[in-house]
Amino acid sequence: MNFDQHYSMTIDGKAHDSERKLDVINPATREVIARVPDATSEQLDLAVAAARRAFVTWSSTPLAKRQQALRAIGDAIDAHAEDFMRLLTREQGKPRAGAEWEIRGSAIWCREIANQSLPDEIIEDSSERRVTTQFTPIGVVGAITPWNFPVLLAIWKIAPALVTGNCIVVKPSPFTPLCTLKLGELCRDLLPEGVFSVVSGGDELGKWMTAHPGIDKIAFTGHTDTGKSVMRSAAGTLKRITLELGGNDPAIVLPDVDPKAVAPQLFWAAFQNNAQFCNSTKRLYVHEAVYDDVLRELVAYTKTVKVGDGSQPETQLGPIQNEPQYRKVLEYFDDCVSNGYRFAVGGVVDRSARGWFIPVTLVDNPPESSRIVAEEPFGPILPVLKWRDEDDVVRRANDTRYGLGASVWGKDLEAVQRIGSKLQAGTVWLNEIHQYSPHQAFGGHKESGIGCENSLHGLAEYTNWRTVTLNKVAFAKQAGAADRAA
Numbered sequence: 001m002n003f004d005q006h007y008s009m010t011i012d013g014k015a016h017d018s019e020r021k022l023d024v025i026n027p028a029t030r031e032v033i034a035r036v037p038d039a040t041s042e043q044l045d046l047a048v049a050a051a052r053r054a055f056v057t058w059s060s061t062p063l064a065k066r067q068q069a070l071r072a073i074g075d076a077i078d079a080h081a082e083d084f085m086r087l088l089t090r091e092q093g094k095p096r097a098g099a100e101w102e103i104r105g106s107a108i109w110c111r112e113i114a115n116q117s118l119p120d121e122i123i124e125d126s127s128e129r130r131v132t133t134q135f136t137p138i139g140v141v142g143a144i145t146p147w148n149f150p151v152l153l154a155i156w157k158i159a160p161a162l163v164t165g166n167c168i169v170v171k172p173s174p175f176t177p178l179c180t181l182k183l184g185e186l187c188r189d190l191l192p193e194g195v196f197s198v199v200s201g202g203d204e205l206g207k208w209m210t211a212h213p214g215i216d217k218i219a220f221t222g223h224t225d226t227g228k229s230v231m232r233s234a235a236g237t238l239k240r241i242t243l244e245l246g247g248n249d250p251a252i253v254l255p256d257v258d259p260k261a262v263a264p265q266l267f268w269a270a271f272q273n274n275a276q277f278c279n280s281t282k283r284l285y286v287h288e289a290v291y292d293d294v295l296r297e298l299v300a301y302t303k304t305v306k307v308g309d310g311s312q313p314e315t316q317l318g319p320i321q322n323e324p325q326y327r328k329v330l331e332y333f334d335d336c337v338s339n340g341y342r343f344a345v346g347g348v349v350d351r352s353a354r355g356w357f358i359p360v361t362l363v364d365n366p367p368e369s370s371r372i373v374a375e376e377p378f379g380p381i382l383p384v385l386k387w388r389d390e391d392d393v394v395r396r397a398n399d400t401r402y403g404l405g406a407s408v409w410g411k412d413l414e415a416v417q418r419i420g421s422k423l424q425a426g427t428v429w430l431n432e433i434h435q436y437s438p439h440q441a442f443g444g445h446k447e448s449g450i451g452c453e454n455s456l457h458g459l460a461e462y463t464n465w466r467t468v469t470l471n472k473v474a475f476a477k478q479a480g481a482a483d484r485a486a
């Protein structure tokens with residue numbers, strides 16, 4: 001399989017091209033590196049029809065065989081890991097370490113989710129009645145993914161869908177379709193036809209999916225505003241939905257931290273994946289007693305980090321992934337400048353650079369109402385904020401429409417846990433960050449999402465409940481009466 005060319009969709013187990021194409025751009029160079037099919041609505045219909053046909057057999061395939069197929073996908077990803085990593089860096093921009101984390105993580109997820117299952121729950125099993133709740137597959141899942149972690153976030157949907165007996169049609173972001181198209185190609189030999197299709201296209205294709213009568217569930221990761229459109233559109237056919245949306249994660253730093261030791265951890269909490277991360281720390285609240293020291297250490301650490309083309313071995317942070325996002329991040333720089341906020345480091349963007357590069361930037365204590373604090377920039381510009389009173393910082397941390405993640409950092413474990421217990425977020429990390437697991441529920445409170453991915457809770461979102469009650473004695477009594485009458 002050649003990862004450098006021939007990007008085709010996978011529909012009903014076969015390669016499909018289309019007349020219209022989308023350009024895929026390497027964000028480090030702004031060069032077009034591939035042209036991929038822009039699916040028509042008829043091609044989506046084909047993929048959905050194939051999935052519905054395949055569902056009849058796949059849903060009744062023994063669990064052990066479905067688990068085996070998922071493990072085989074994990075093994076195939078590992079076997080082609082180098083190709084996937086190189087391609088991921090080219091289309092997404094992330095340097096090698098990030099690409100490795102994502103690709104190896106995708107293989108691990110396949111194997112671990114393959115170990116999960118939802119056995120029947122026995123509610124009652126007496127001499128008179130047996131009541132069980134079973135978890136049956138929903139049907140055809142439509143998965144819609146963003147451009148920041150295109151492979152892993154697709155696997156977070158593909159793995160639970162397949163193991164629970166659903167079929168799935170995946171649409172990657174138009175900015176990063178290449179690895180997902182190759183994943184589809186790789187799976188043609190590993191799954192029955194129609195079980196897993198990949199269609200590429202723009203936002204319009206996403207809209208067709210959310211309204212499609214043949215799709216029973218949408219698993220979506222992306223922007224909060226898009227998530228609301230997905231929910232509205234999916235309501236027309238009352239599809240099940242899982243929405244993983246935006247965040248404005250706070251980190252709270254206590255006065256007892258060692259500034260030098262904590263600075264690198266806080267840096268990566270905010271800037272991993274060049275801050276194009278739903279769970280990036282997007283507001284850093286530092287206690288006033290250590291504010292100056294922590295800021296100084298963060299500035300010093302920032303100066304050691306190399307931003308550049310992800311294909312170069314020394315690069316630690318890549319470019320912004322696409323032009324609209326680059327323009328959006330620049331707006332936050334302009335807003336800071338026009339309001340006179342102070343940059344502790346960074347702040348000057350070379351707008352003539354070859355790629356969409358932005359220097360890591362720290363904004364020194366801007367007002368709580370500023371755009372950079374209140375919104376999700378999704379780029380390497382972080383407000384560092386002062387706090388004094390614990391109740392007040394908790395109130396500020398929770399004062400957002402988002403509730404995806406949060407973190408607390410300090411030596412006083414009682415205080416760390418006390419503050420953590422008051423934060424409104426789907427994941428609260430204490431003295432660590434970005435620890436994920438296939439067995440750990442991940443999702444958002446408030447406008448950060450609905451439902452969750454990973455864990456048995458996430459698995460259950462790919463199923464319908466079916467409660468079955470059996471009266472063991474009703475007909476036994478009638479049968480006995482009939483025998484006596486005869």
Ligand code: NAD
Pocket residue numbers: 144145146147148149153171172173174201202203204205206207210221222223224226227229230243244245246247277278279376378404444448449
């Ligand atoms: P986006 O919402 O613009 O696009 C996501 C996907 O939705 C793309 O495939 C896109 O083509 C498709 N799409 C766009 N409009 C659509 C519509 N009306 N109907 C159906 N599909 C549509 O998001 P993005 O810019 O690709 O990703 C960045 C956002 O994703 C950020 O807000 C980030 O916080 C969020 N995100 C959340 C998580 C999480 O797990 N909570 C993870 C990663 C990213």
